[in-house]
Amino acid sequence: MKYSRLTREQFQELHPEFVNFLATQSIDKAEWDRIKSERPDLAEQELDVFSDLIWEGVLSKAAYLENTSPQQVFLFHLGATEMQLIMVKVSEKADLTTPEGIVWLQENLMEDSVELFTASKTYSEDRSGDIFQLIQQGAVITQGSLYRAIQPMIA
Numbered sequence: 001m002k003y004s005r006l007t008r009e010q011f012q013e014l015h016p017e018f019v020n021f022l023a024t025q026s027i028d029k030a031e032w033d034r035i036k037s038e039r040p041d042l043a044e045q046e047l048d049v050f051s052d053l054i055w056e057g058v059l060s061k062a063a064y065l066e067n068t069s070p071q072q073v074f075l076f077h078l079g080a081t082e083m084q085l086i087m088v089k090v091s092e093k094a095d096l097t098t099p100e101g102i103v104w105l106q107e108n109l110m111e112d113s114v115e116l117f118t119a120s121k122t123y124s125e126d127r128s129g130d131i132f133q134l135i136q137q138g139a140v141i142t143q144g145s146l147y148r149a150i151q152p153m154i155a
Helices: 008-013 015-023 029-038 040-061 099-108 127-136 145-154
Strands: 064-068 072-078 082-090 114-122 140-142
Touching (some): 040 127, 064 127, 064 145, 072 145, 082 099, 082 145, 140 145
Antiparallel strands (some): 064 140, 072 082
């Protein structure tokens, strides 16, 4: 398994896709029930393969990530060959994990209490693996609104 197994809730949300996945392997409900009871190891493998397929699709489409803590925000723009990073660090007692903290940041972005850093990094041979590693470290996939709001101010 390359990534991580989907949660029970994720499998429930993706039930139609999982049924289609099994159907592509000529496995119907009766066959799946038989596999689960007689060959649980094979059922586990199927769950892992499906999870990896879903992760691969999600990661290949991801364009932005955010990793937020109370005093720092890491904003990633995921390009085709490299990722761009904007790191925001605040010395005030604003909590950037709250909506109020983000409003504070937008109003005080150019103040001395806010530090901005930028960097870029070329992906390894495994772009999706690099992105997944950031997610494992706490980043979440976003639409990139905060990145796009800050980026013109530092360009």
